[in-house]
Amino acid sequence: MVLTEKQKELVEQFGVLNEKYGLPPAECRVWGLFLVADKVELTFDEIMETLNLSKGGTSNALKRLQMTNHIDYITKLGDKKRYFRCKLNNWTQMTKENFEKFDELNIILKKILRNRNSKTTSFNNDLKEVTEFLDFIYNEMLLAINKWEAKN
Amino acid sequence: MVLTEKQKELVEQFGVLNEKYGLPPAECRVWGLFLVADKVELTFDEIMETLNLSKGGTSNALKRLQMTNHIDYITKLGDKKRYFRCKLNNWTQMTKENFEKFDELNIILKKILRNRNSKTTSFNNDLKEVTEFLDFIYNEMLLAINKWEAKN
DNA sequence: TTTTTAGTTCACAATAAAATGAACTAGTTT
DNA sequence: AAACTAGTTCATTTTATTGTGAACTAAAAA
Numbered sequence: 001m002v003l004t005e006k007q008k009e010l011v012e013q014f015g016v017l018n019e020k021y022g023l024p025p026a027e028c029r030v031w032g033l034f035l036v037a038d039k040v041e042l043t044f045d046e047i048m049e050t051l052n053l054s055k056g057g058t059s060n061a062l063k064r065l066q067m068t069n070h071i072d073y074i075t076k077l078g079d080k081k082r083y084f085r086c087k088l089n090n091w092t093q094m095t096k097e098n099f100e101k102f103d104e105l106n107i108i109l110k111k112i113l114r115n116r117n118s119k120t121t122s123f124n125n126d127l128k129e130v131t132e133f134l135d136f137i138y139n140e141m142l143l144a145i146n147k148w149e150a151k152n
Numbered sequence: 153m154v155l156t157e158k159q160k161e162l163v164e165q166f167g168v169l170n171e172k173y174g175l176p177p178a179e180c181r182v183w184g185l186f187l188v189a190d191k192v193e194l195t196f197d198e199i200m201e202t203l204n205l206s207k208g209g210t211s212n213a214l215k216r217l218q219m220t221n222h223i224d225y226i227t228k229l230g231d232k233k234r235y236f237r238c239k240l241n242n243w244t245q246m247t248k249e250n251f252e253k254f255d256e257l258n259i260i261l262k263k264i265l266r267n268r269n270s271k272t273t274s275f276n277n278d279l280k281e282v283t284e285f286l287d288f289i290y291n292e293m294l295l296a297i298n299k300w301e302a303k304n
Numbered sequence: 305t306t307t308t309t310a311g312t313t314c315a316c317a318a319t320a321a322a323a324t325g326a327a328c329t330a331g332t333t334t
Numbered sequence: 335a336a337a338c339t340a341g342t343t344c345a346t347t348t349t350a351t352t353g354t355g356a357a358c359t360a361a362a363a364a
Contacts, residue, residue: 010264017257022174024352035261035279038269044311054354059312080310080362088278091285105169109187112162117190126240127187133243133300140296141289148288152281176322196341206324211342232331232340 001050007036011051026053027061031070034086041074041083069094092145099141106134153202159188163203178205179213183222186238193226193235221246244297251293258286 003011014035015028023031029051034042048058062084065071069090073082109131116124155163166187167180175183181203186194200210214236217223221242225234261283268276 006267010260010267014260014264017260020174020253022172026353035264036267038272040272040275055311056313056355057353060353063312078362082310086275088275088282091282095285095289101172108162108166108169112166112187115158115162115188120190120192123192123238123240129304130240130243133247136300137247137293137296140292140299144289144292144296147292148285178323207341208325208343209323212323215342234340 001037001039001042001046003033003036003050010036024061024064026051026057027064029053030058030061031065031086034071034084041085043081043083047084092149096142096145099138099145102141103134103138106131106138109134153189153191153194153198155185155188155202162188176213176216178203178209179216181205182210182213183217183238186223186236193237195233195235199236244301248294248297251290251297254293255286255290258283258290261286 011029011032014032015025018028018031019025030047030053033047033051044058044062047053047062048055051058053061062071066073069087071084071086073084075082109127113124113127113131116127118124163181163184166184167177170180170183171177182199182205185199185203196210196214199205199214200207203210205213214223218225221239223236223238225236227234261279265276265279265283268279270276
């Protein structure tokens with residue numbers, strides 16, 4: 001499979017952004033490839049050759065993308081190859097999970113607040129307000145996702 | 153400054169969580185220390201000694217936390233030392249910036265969508281729906297933050 | 305039953321990120 | 335001006351993360 005310059009550029013842009021969130025470069029590129037490719041089903045070798053990855057690297061990236069639910073694969077009768085596909089119907093779920101992680105921080109902040117020395121009143125009040133803000137936002141997020149799901 | 157076991161535990165928990173978001177361990181611990189400490193103003197040496205960090209490491213962590221607007225410092229007349237403090241009044245701003253980053257991904261997805269081969273109709277429609285969902289959530293987020301700011 | 309195909313695993317190499325601490329700067333005190 | 339204090343910088347080391355490719359497994363074809 002040959003990518004246009006534009007496709008390559010988009011794979012890299014998508015990659016760089018996701019690397020900022022801690023994904024390994026190879027995994028970002030594979031995910032990006034699925035998003036820009038002219039077809040929907042990609043084989044192991046196509047991915048490996050198009051992105052110039054090693055076998056191990058390709059295998060690892062695909063494994064991780066499956067574990068994180070970004071891709072899956074189908075098989076075809078009388079054909080040993082796997083046909084990998086990008087899943088796009090899981091973004092509300094993914095986003096929800098993102099907000100759960102956001103909430104985890106708040107959970108720790110609340111624990112910290114409960115254990116603080118009561119003498120630092122002003123700081124404690126400010127921290128309390130932060131946790132209330134985060135509670136509020138988290139809740140609004142869940143409402144927003146519900147609203148979207150009701151509409152669609 | 154001596155931390156209780158509970159305080160140490162909270163620093164580590166806060167640290168591990170933030171490391172997941174890509175912050176260096178030392179920086180996470182310094183930030184955490186500010187959150188659990190029994191006092192609000194901490195000096196360079198207190199931080200360094202309490203967390204067993206090197207001078208360079210401490211300096212670097214403090215620099216980064218200042219750049220990201222999590223801490224600042226005050227000085228006192230006839231005293232060369234800096235008194236570092238954790239800022240808690242910037243969380244709505246921080247949260248807003250987080251959502252901007254979230255929106256960056258959507259911006260790339262929209263670019264990708266515009267460049268896709270029109271033959272993969274179903275995939276393209278799914279991708280379009282993802283971008284619409286992300287648009288919707290981003291917008292709801294901004295509304296939620298405004299709502300909070302109006303209330304407070 | 306040998307060979308080919310499709311992919312995984314894993315020891316190792318390459319690269320990148322973080323921490324260390326000695327040498328430095330710049331302000332203070334003596 | 336010498337000595338001290340508070341913190342920064344930066345070359346080096348330490349540690350952790352990624353990627354590589356050869357050896358492997360397991361299924362299918364010859």
